[in-house]
Amino acid sequence: MALEFDVITLLPEMFCAITKFGITGKANRNKLYHLHTWNPRNYATNHYRTVDDAPYGGGPGMVMMAQPLDQAITDAKTRQTDTGIKQTHVIYLSPQGQCLDHEKILQLSQLDSMILLCGRYEGIDERLIEEQVDEEISLGDYVISGGELAAMVLIDAVIRQLPGALGDMQSANQDSHVAHLLEYPHYTRPDNYKGKTVPEVLLSGNHARIERWRQQQSIGRTWLKRPDLLTKKYPAGLPDKEKELLEEFKQLQHLAINQQETDTTKGIGVTK
Missing domain, CATH: 1.10.1270.20 (tRNA(m1g37)methyltransferase, domain 2)
Incomplete structure (x- = not known):
């Protein structure tokens, strides 16, 4: 069975870098994995497709609202269940998460699927994290503009561990x-x-x-x-x-x- 990735992102176009180019592009063409993106704006409830709002208590920036993310994740879980996945695993790419290393990549490569949640702005409503997220993962002790790049790094590293992704598995070893x-x-x-x-x-x-x-x-x-x-x-x-x-x-x-x-x-x- 191919590894299933579902990505919750405001910038789905970025993931063409994974699906169309290099080792991950070839692995995609060989159907070693499937990648689906879900844009929270498609679940917004107003005409402006709003997915963020000012934080309670004041402070700079905006916070991603729970409702659009919640519905996107729910639909991603449904899609995975319909493909035969018995247990989904939701990962939030966050600077507060466990630092990604090789041991973690090996663990993730044993999963049948994962849902990657890419944050933007100042972060995500904590209630959504408590309700839907199974694990938080960080690339390191620094801040980038959003979770998309972190998700792509994770996806690339995991795909390298899939049998058939590299011409010579010894390269990964x-x-x-x-x-x-x-x-x-x-x-x-x-x-x-x-x-x-x-x-x-x-x-x-x-x-x-x-x-x-x-x-x-x-x-x-x-x-x-x-x-x-x-x-x-x-x-x-x-x-x-x-x-x-x-x-x-x-x-x-x-x-x-x-x-x-x-x-x-x-x-x-x-x-x-």
Whole structure:
């Protein structure tokens, strides 16, 4: 059964970026998932299709009204039920939600369906959240103009986990953050670009050496850029093999820095 997405949004046109282009576009054409949008303005009760109003208690901005969102979500649930979905799951993309990470994406990819609620303005009437929302999810500790971009990020990440979405499922398994480690560096032709060469080990044809180098680079780059992920992966400390690889990486970094300083000194003509 294809994964069912229903999105409640004031800007349904934005989701063409998901359904028509790239990996998610191809997955859509291959019917790995279905995406339906529901515009709350279609459920407004006045001539102006109003979906927002001033907040009680005063303050800047406007708040999305409960009634149009409530009816849109209800219709989305009905559509999913009619397709055979037994249990719906409503997610509100909100800065107050759990931060989206790889573990959460894996959990969501096991669902049969989800309804994504995209907020705008200053937020959504709290009563609608209490009545209809099962979970709140955030992209991170910052604010964007609406939930559409956050919903598209979530959809893209989930679709990558669906069997058949990628040409090689190993690509998803080796992505950064999959194992709490950053990915090793990649190179392609030519082997010499502007004087910078591809590491010799990658040209050796020795698969054992290549795999060891990649593990070393993955651990080293994580230590260098995101040491918090190493703590997450190895809460009791690095195992002996990983310690050895990290020490080798540090030595290579030290040698590279020394070489760079030497080259710079030569380049500016410093003499003793």
